[in-house]
Amino acid sequence: MAIIERPAPTVPAIVTPTSTYGLLKRPVSTTGWRSWVFTVDHKKLGIMYAATAMFFFIVGGVEALLIRLQLAAPNGKVLNADLYNQMFTMHATTMVFLFVMPMAAGFANYFVPLQIGARDVAFPRLNAFGFWAFLFGGIFLNLAWFLGGAADGGWFMYAPNSGPVFSPSHGVDFWALGLQITGIASLTGAINLIITVLNMRAPGMTLMKMPIFTWMITVVQFLLLFAVPVITVALFLLSFQRNFGAQFFDVAAGADPLLWQHLFWIFGHPEVYILILPSFGIVSEVLPVFSRKPLFGYPFVVFSGAAIGFVGWGVWAHHMFASGLGPVSVAVFSLTTMAIAVPTGVKIINWTLTMWGGKLWFTTAMKFAIGLIVLFTVGGLSGVTHAVAPSDTQQTDTYYIVAHFHYVLFGGAVLGIFSGFYYWWPKVFGKMLNEKIGSWNFWLMVIGLNMTFGPMHILGLQGQPRRMYQWTEARAGEGFFNLAFWNLVASIGSFILSVGILMFLINVVVTARNPKKAPLDPWNARSLEWMTSNPPKEHNFDVIPTVHHLDEFFHQKFEEDEATHTMKQVRTAEEIMAEQERNADKHIHMPSPSYWPIVLAFGLPIITFGLIYSHLISVVGGVIVLFAAYGWALESSTAPDSDFETNTPGTGLDKVGANHD
Amino acid sequence: MTDVAHDHASSTGISNVKLGMWAFLGSECLLFGGLISTYMLYRGRVSGGPRPSQIFDIPFTSVSSFVLLMSSLTMVLAVSAAHKEDDRKTNLWLTVTALLGATFVGGQVYEFTAFYKEGLGFSTSLFGSSFYTLTGFHGVHVTVGIIMLMSLVGILKRSSVPGKKAEVVEMIGLYWHFVDIVWIIIFTLVYLIPV
Amino acid sequence: MTTNTAETKQEHGMSDAGYIRIAIILAAITGLEVSTYYVDFGVLFLPALLIMMVIKFVMVVSYFMHLKFDNKIFSFLFYAGLVLAVGVYAAFLATFKFFIQ
Numbered sequence: 001m002a003i004i005e006r007p008a009p010t011v012p013a014i015v016t017p018t019s020t021y022g023l024l025k026r027p028v029s030t031t032g033w034r035s036w037v038f039t040v041d042h043k044k045l046g047i048m049y050a051a052t053a054m055f056f057f058i059v060g061g062v063e064a065l066l067i068r069l070q071l072a073a074p075n076g077k078v079l080n081a082d083l084y085n086q087m088f089t090m091h092a093t094t095m096v097f098l099f100v101m102p103m104a105a106g107f108a109n110y111f112v113p114l115q116i117g118a119r120d121v122a123f124p125r126l127n128a129f130g131f132w133a134f135l136f137g138g139i140f141l142n143l144a145w146f147l148g149g150a151a152d153g154g155w156f157m158y159a160p161n162s163g164p165v166f167s168p169s170h171g172v173d174f175w176a177l178g179l180q181i182t183g184i185a186s187l188t189g190a191i192n193l194i195i196t197v198l199n200m201r202a203p204g205m206t207l208m209k210m211p212i213f214t215w216m217i218t219v220v221q222f223l224l225l226f227a228v229p230v231i232t233v234a235l236f237l238l239s240f241q242r243n244f245g246a247q248f249f250d251v252a253a254g255a256d257p258l259l260w261q262h263l264f265w266i267f268g269h270p271e272v273y274i275l276i277l278p279s280f281g282i283v284s285e286v287l288p289v290f291s292r293k294p295l296f297g298y299p300f301v302v303f304s305g306a307a308i309g310f311v312g313w314g315v316w317a318h319h320m321f322a323s324g325l326g327p328v329s330v331a332v333f334s335l336t337t338m339a340i341a342v343p344t345g346v347k348i349i350n351w352t353l354t355m356w357g358g359k360l361w362f363t364t365a366m367k368f369a370i371g372l373i374v375l376f377t378v379g380g381l382s383g384v385t386h387a388v389a390p391s392d393t394q395q396t397d398t399y400y401i402v403a404h405f406h407y408v409l410f411g412g413a414v415l416g417i418f419s420g421f422y423y424w425w426p427k428v429f430g431k432m433l434n435e436k437i438g439s440w441n442f443w444l445m446v447i448g449l450n451m452t453f454g455p456m457h458i459l460g461l462q463g464q465p466r467r468m469y470q471w472t473e474a475r476a477g478e479g480f481f482n483l484a485f486w487n488l489v490a491s492i493g494s495f496i497l498s499v500g501i502l503m504f505l506i507n508v509v510v511t512a513r514n515p516k517k518a519p520l521d522p523w524n525a526r527s528l529e530w531m532t533s534n535p536p537k538e539h540n541f542d543v544i545p546t547v548h549h550l551d552e553f554f555h556q557k558f559e560e561d562e563a564t565h566t567m568k569q570v571r572t573a574e575e576i577m578a579e580q581e582r583n584a585d586k587h588i589h590m591p592s593p594s595y596w597p598i599v600l601a602f603g604l605p606i607i608t609f610g611l612i613y614s615h616l617i618s619v620v621g622g623v624i625v626l627f628a629a630y631g632w633a634l635e636s637s638t639a640p641d642s643d644f645e646t647n648t649p650g651t652g653l654d655k656v657g658a659n660h661d
Numbered sequence: 662m663t664d665v666a667h668d669h670a671s672s673t674g675i676s677n678v679k680l681g682m683w684a685f686l687g688s689e690c691l692l693f694g695g696l697i698s699t700y701m702l703y704r705g706r707v708s709g710g711p712r713p714s715q716i717f718d719i720p721f722t723s724v725s726s727f728v729l730l731m732s733s734l735t736m737v738l739a740v741s742a743a744h745k746e747d748d749r750k751t752n753l754w755l756t757v758t759a760l761l762g763a764t765f766v767g768g769q770v771y772e773f774t775a776f777y778k779e780g781l782g783f784s785t786s787l788f789g790s791s792f793y794t795l796t797g798f799h800g801v802h803v804t805v806g807i808i809m810l811m812s813l814v815g816i817l818k819r820s821s822v823p824g825k826k827a828e829v830v831e832m833i834g835l836y837w838h839f840v841d842i843v844w845i846i847i848f849t850l851v852y853l854i855p856v
Numbered sequence: 857m858t859t860n861t862a863e864t865k866q867e868h869g870m871s872d873a874g875y876i877r878i879a880i881i882l883a884a885i886t887g888l889e890v891s892t893y894y895v896d897f898g899v900l901f902l903p904a905l906l907i908m909m910v911i912k913f914v915m916v917v918s919y920f921m922h923l924k925f926d927n928k929i930f931s932f933l934f935y936a937g938l939v940l941a942v943g944v945y946a947a948f949l950a951t952f953k954f955f956i957q
Contacts, residue, residue, distance in 0.1 A: 122677040187685075191681050191685055191688075195677050195684065198929065199675070199677055200677075222936075225684060225687065229689065230691055230692075230695055233692060233699070234695070236798075237699065240794060241790075244783060244784075245784040246784065247708075247787050247790045248703075248787070253708050253786065255706075255787055256952065258952070262948050263695060263948075266944055266948065313940060313944055326953075329951045630812070675927050679930070680929065680933070683930045683933040683934050684933045686934055687934045687937025688937055689937070690934075690937040690938045690941040691940065693941075694941035694944070694945045695945065698948055698949055701949060702949065702954065719893045720890075723886070723890045727883065727886055730883065730886060733916060737919075737920045738875060741870075741872055834920075835921055838916055838921045842913050842916050845909060845913050845916070846909060846913065848889075849889065849906070849908070849909040853889060853892060853905055854905060
């Protein structure tokens, strides 16, 4: 927030609000919990997104472990059938909507403005609102556990199984309304990041000079922008059916249950690219840095990413090959699905050729990135076998499908996210994660995930169905391919995997206790986010950089030697940093903190809670939303110049802060 | 997308808010697209309840459609006045727009009541559920628009609007016109084209 | 973001009279649309209605919403959503054999 006066950038800036907005004066705290709860700083929000997502990752992980415990031996007794249904439904919902998506949002929030040389996002308050809506939506979703049972229809919640007859608890209501709230978060986040990328790039940064991570995030935000409203429609139809007696999926009234499947997968297939493309972006940053080479075929990586985003809209019905679509639809969607493998393959080739002939540096971040290439390819290949409709008909609803999407999501998306943790940790927290523990982290995770998900290929092809809560000795079969052995292997693997993830948490604690600071440019990195301090100042850059090259930071450090045509270092990161500090901009007004984002977001779960229990409660929520909307509209994003007080610390600050408890 | 921003040093030089509004409207296309498609799929499934052609009152709906269409004209006049910094005219046209919008919503309430009396409830048939959902969503959008227009009139009078006044009027105008074009589609696809 | 005022003036170059002319055309088309309810257009009925709908839609978007005069990126954002919606939902209805009833 606030003004930054040279030459003392670390002194907290002081704002004395002169007028009220709605009912409340602006929050002014720069320290303590208030500085987080009311913040609009994209870096703080990025950390909050990631930390919350990590929490839900653990929740979803515990759910997964319970599932594997149940299936480890015949006649599992850990969960009953009903609880098992809730467990796999919430495991998938949590991992998709409350872990991978917000984790990507966290990375995007933190690094997109830094990578494009901006001081903040286009809509800082909307950004804060998005985070709070996600958090409250996630809590709302999980409230159902304590209020009569969670959703139990699978993460795609097929009709008519999702109707009140087959799912009488409030679980599905919480699920539909909770996802509606996180959907609002995704939509506002998408609008914010798209406009940030379109409108806030540093001078000289054309679209084709943007870092590849920012490019992939942009594609993802467009997918979100257009895919979220589709699931919104589907969820509304479901809620109206369950809560207001509409008939959309009531087969007795002549409804077509495929309506839900179509709407869900029109959203759902772009959604899988929403999950994977951020990780593609991360490894496309990591691989060049640790190969000491520029990314091979940057334009191809950009356009294949955009092509995936576009073609991703024309493949949804391959999730429905077994539903009786008719031969024409099946043939068309089979072909488009095979087609989408092409741009994905282009990316794999580009990454491989980036490493080819490079001086590889096997840091933990690099290991995770290479892990992604290998394991995502495995998942991609089994994906192509689903594109062949006759083969898919055999695989539908078996563990083979479970194996496939865990290879692309865990082997792909999650490994990419961990690569990002190790690569960017020094940037965010100013300390390097421990490489030794990191190595354990990586190898345990890779061994664990292959042991968990590899056997599922066999289980699936042997005919073990998904969502089956028990298997019996009598039907396990004999010989090498018997279900008993491979189920046990998968369950043991899941615990090794958990230990691997535990290593990461241990690493975080060990690193936090280690007083050693990270160097300014520990990896000899290439893009703009490294051209500032660790962690970055509140205003990101002392001077807004002017961009001349793709990989601008690298080109500031290195120049081509005329004689030998090799790159030689001409400046260090420290020198560049020092020069920026000498020329620092004066009077940087950053967007000011606000109460309204969290208040507005808080109204949403109250409205949805009321829709389930009593419409009176909804009215209260509606009033909160309206109240916050007025406060929001009447408050300008950045405090007026007259509110900025320079060099007179203390006055009025305590008093104003105390008024708002 | 690639032809953007090459000529400009830093950014496109256009307002964030306006870009954001257009992105939002692009997103809304898929929302209403889904609702309209659901209706198109289900419009003929009446389960013994009234059929669309039995209850639609085309002359009445034509009038209310016309009212909404003309509210787009008054809205654009408000935007035009705001750009000329003519506060009095801006307020006048905003108020007229809100009144026309309210007339439309009033017509919709009347229409729903009439349909209900003729035997088409929300749970009567798939036609009923999808019809009320689609037109109801549109009606809610109009109502939100009216609330924004009235709030804007109040705020403009106290001239406490942060940022550029004309831009705020323009943004609400964009939203309002979008709601109007959605109705242009609904009017043709739902009302004029029989099952 | 700052708006270039000179450019803005030009962007909104249409006069109030121009807007009224557009509104009159829109009203006339609406009248024609409603007349299909009373007069039998034969085979032309469906295409005529759809064409008139599209004309009205494009006119409001282009003139009242200024898309014709504004920066192309607005058109990109909006028409990307619109084209995607039409394409995806048409394919969706096609899988239900909606168009060959």
